[in-house]
Amino acid sequence: MQCPTCASEDTIRAEMVYDAGTSRINTTTTGAGVGFGRGGIGVGVGSAGTTGVHQSRLAAKVAPPAKPTGQPWASLLVVGILAIIISRIVDPWASLIGVGIALTVVGVAGIVFTVIRLQKDWPKAYEQWTHLWICNRCGAAFYV
């Protein structure tokens, strides 16, 4: 593919750059602890795993569009429902019901909105990203 900026043929698909610069890491951290108590000495060994994705700076630059997440909306919904429940149980906090209903409505709307974006907008953005090319000579990014 020819670069529209410098006419170089030295171009690569963003998808290729992204895949090459992204590697999955999996490390295990092991820790040991010794505790002194009235009953004697206790020894404990713990292990914690770290899983993640390591990205080169270029790979991060050419990353595909982020998938919309409904997580914040779901949290809002949970808080809203809790507020409604509390307002019904704890008498002095009865006025919380207004806040609870508002949060619940916003949370549900947010989740619906996220689902619509996931089904309509995100696949479109992702499909567009698969047409993104990067020039190795001048660094220009362009769509084909």
Ligand SMILES: [Zn+2]
């Ligand atoms: Zn170029």
